[in-house]
Amino acid sequence: MFAKAFRVKSNTAIKGSDRRKLKSDLLAAFPSLSADDLSELVPNKEELNVVKIYAHKGEAVTLYVVHKNPLFFEVEKRLYPTVYVLWRCPALLPTFTTWPPVLQKLIGGADLMLPGVVVPPCGLPDVKQGDCCAVTLVHNRAPVAVGQASVSSAEMQSLGMKGRGVCVVHTYMDSLWAFGDKSCPPCVPDENDEHRSYKEECEVSEEEEGAKVEVEQSLEEQHTASESITKQDYGGIEDLSLAEKEEEKSEEGDEKEEENQEEQETPQALMDALLLQCFMHALKTRVKKSELPLLTSTFLRNHMFSCCPSGKQIDIKKSSYKKLSKFLQAMQQQHHLVRVKELTKGVESIVEVDWKHPQLRSFVAPEETDVEAASVCDEVEGEISYHPPEITTIYSVSARLELLFLDANKRKGATMNPTEVRSLVTDYVKKNDLVVEHNKNFVTVNPVLCDCLLEKSEYQEVETLKWDDLFSRTLGRMQVCHQVVFPGKAPITKKGQIEPIDISVASRGSNKKVTLIKNLELYGLDPAAVASALQHKVQASSVLHPVPGSKDKVLVQIQGNQVHQVGTLLLDHYRIPNKYIQGLVKAPKSMKKK
Template sequence: MFARQFRVKSNTAIKGSDRRKLKADISAAFPSLTADELSELVPNKEELNVVKIYAHKGDSVTLYVLHKNPLFFELEKRLYPTVYVLWRCPALLPAFRTWPPVLQKLIGGADLMLPGVVVPSSGLPDVKPGDCCSVTLVNNRAPVAVGTAAVSSGEMHSLGMKGRGVCVLHAYMDHLWAFGDKSGPPSLPEAEGEGQEVNGEDYEVDDTEEEEEEVEKCEEEVEEEEEQQTPGEKVTDQACSGVEELSLAEQEEERGNEEEEANQDDLKEIMDALLLQCFLHALKKKVKKSELPLLTSTFLRNHMFSCCPSGKQLDIKKSSYKKLSKFLQAMHKQHNLVRVKELTKGVESIVEVDWKNKELRYFKVPEETGDEASPVQDGGEAEPPYHPPEITTLYSVSARLEPLFLDAKKRKGTILQPAEVRHIVTEYVKNNELVDENNKNYVTIDPTLCDCLLEKSEYQEVESLKWDDLFSRALGRMQECYEVVFPGHAPVRKRGHIEPIDISVASRGSNKKVTLIKNLDVYGLDPAAVATALQRRVQASSNLQPIPGSKDKVLVQIQGNQIHQAGNLLIDHYQIPRKYIQGLDKAPKGGKKK
């Protein structure tokens, strides 16, 4: 679950009542913990943080963090300990032992396979499917992974120790471990120093030949499972037992660290260059003298981000400057381009720009730039381009109007386009010779038209109608429907009005305003992608909230009154017609540029 980088949604200190509830939940989930151990894990007077994250597959996970180390993580209302807790309390969970080289597979996200399990002389721990358990390495009782049992202990034996044993959720050296202080496991010698049993056979730790046999068994097991799966479902990184030279693994790890550091330096240089490009572009084409003094935050949000080339993402934190203030100071010292001053305490503004600066004058604006950097998913791949759907208003034949459509063989419930309705009504009028001879703009009302289109009070008074009135009455008495066509998908037809994208402002604690955006999914928009794009525009925190009373639907929440920016994003970037967006009139008066 944590083999890839996760995204932090919020990080807050826990309240006293929530701390007591957490203690009770931990005590209920892990009854073997003593009162002293529980007090040590969750102390009363030390700061304990609650961190909400999204894993790379979208799972919502809650972390409980003490002294920067995650202690427990909550997934689907169930608590699991991290390796930091298990190193303090190694006997907290039933443990399955495996070989050290298997750890690399577990870190990569693989599950522990039964051929790789080292069975002690005392037998396997007694577990049921779904029970929380840990994974340890031979010669060290300190757990290195946490997961759930795939099958019961009895089934493991009945399966001949083949198949999946532990579904791993978290492992030493994964991204959850890296969220803490990155300490290593302690050295805890095993209680049993004698022979062990591997998959039902007597085994001596120093016996290399038998060890190699177990490696072959594991590889055969993995190959059999892969053959049974479809090509798209094959798991190539399942953990199996095998003995490799640890020195080689250490060398590879060192090389990997060196490569990672080199890559990070390269990324900083690239981001520095992009930062300078967007800075010069914004000064040359976006900022006007009349706008000075200009808040540095406004300059970044409204000018620099809009100058970022399409397909790239401007992120100051990934540059060598880390902060906008440091970057602007460097631009002043190195190039004397801008002068920044603190006009209000704690708020910096650009008060002067050297428009005659050679570097600014000779800067060439890139030909292809976009107002929005392409959203990037957690995996690092660019999000596929969004194409707005084609939305068509349709009408369903009602019971009252069915006699008018019988000649065209259209029964009640038939869905028609407006043009088809006009054509059928026109043909009915012509076939029954109802066009007024004196004025062809009028249609004479016959008994069928009278019953279908007129109110009871009009029966004796209205003898003719204009063509436009005739058509509008016909459409007004039909049930409205709509058709949505997404590129590459079959049309979807539904009765009623299509729900507009609703943008509203709500108040939170201390009279803080937040902007809420609903119904994005109706138009095929990914709420997470919209939240990320909007967050980049306004530089305010955003998150996804479930919509009460609805299944699997979420709304976007972003700090402040961002109606104007949200409307611009939906209309200009995503090409959603204005008529399908509700609430744009509630934008603050000063939000629009003049």
């Protein structure tokens, strides 16, 4: 949720009554929180600010800040502690332990997968689906992430520790952590470490074997000095322990200097480096001599974008070049790697590549690490496993019809599908002998049917009803509802018909067209994921906006009239039925040659 920067809406001091309400809410949300800890976290006489923000996906979040450190945040009326609180109260939440290399993936926005969870000798913590929990690293009880349990601990074991374990909402080193004093996790030794042998530390399951290889050296060092976790466990983010050997200290010191240099680099310099890497990668592995001359726009879209490492995105506007033409001009004049020529007025093409250039020949295409490959695999599987929800129309018993369904014990507000309504009405008619003897197609209207189904003007006139009229009147006087069932989740029932995915085209400054998409959340679609897919498909910029008057809806805006491409993505890839998509008729019509 906080992997990217958020936008601050307001920052105000909390009132005394709201401070007391916050304390009561915290005690209700975290029963293990003692009164002394609560008084220390939320002091009575010190300033406590309420900061309202919008996350990068549009979620409305409320932060509670003391001494410039966010201590708790509230999302959809649910309170979560930040890592700053958990470092002071490590036992506040049930915790899952993972390997240090996984931390970088959590910081990047990934969830904690069950194969990466280290099961302690005492077993997994007892959690239910949706419970708030924390994530720690091996040999340190200081939490580094907060999230919700995707499934219960019993289901985790029944699934063979495969699949998603914790849906992470906040991590150490994310933008919410950066909103505070940016302190590092303390060293809180695990109580079980003193009683654990080295052999037990090295025994891991087959699923954890890949992670074990990456941290084997770290485990050996921790075995010799297990009093506290070394800062190396955090992937080289902090300084190394002074107890390490001099040789390792000098080698790691060099690596740290390189990392510090990278951190000091500006985002513009990082984007320049990414452009150069993708450019060299594309020339080395993608472009063939037979393709020349090659349009520069095609080179960027079909070759450079596909060479971009997972988790990163090329944005030329954020580089020092600002335009593709200036970047290619630099590659031509400074590096002499390519020759760009304007074959058609206003359209540039790459006409020549120096395949024997030393810089190009010495370039080695980067390979994804095992952790990155696993993360990409999880994302691909997540897309493939998406199934559209099952949407059915159901009916709710109104106060007027309560007498009709009284024998079936269906009170006001009870929901039924049309078949069930028809069956219960038929049972009522037969139980009360209301079928007309000389004509079985008609039903006698008794006082109950009269009050429930007839208008006042019909009381003296209508004595019988046809079966079809009886059923249609019954359904017509019930509250229309819809039920949405996502695979593996409980049904969601709401009043009224479900809103369709709305696709519209609007004009912005200088008569530029933009395509707007809303109501994606109702069908289980992530607006950010849809925007990213469209951005790569049509090579146009996209923006997410919160829908005015709604707390949990996000509007996707993409440049140009992309109705046809949006419709293709929703119908073919996500398999959303056509009847639940509105606005496909606004797609631009293809021009026919005369």
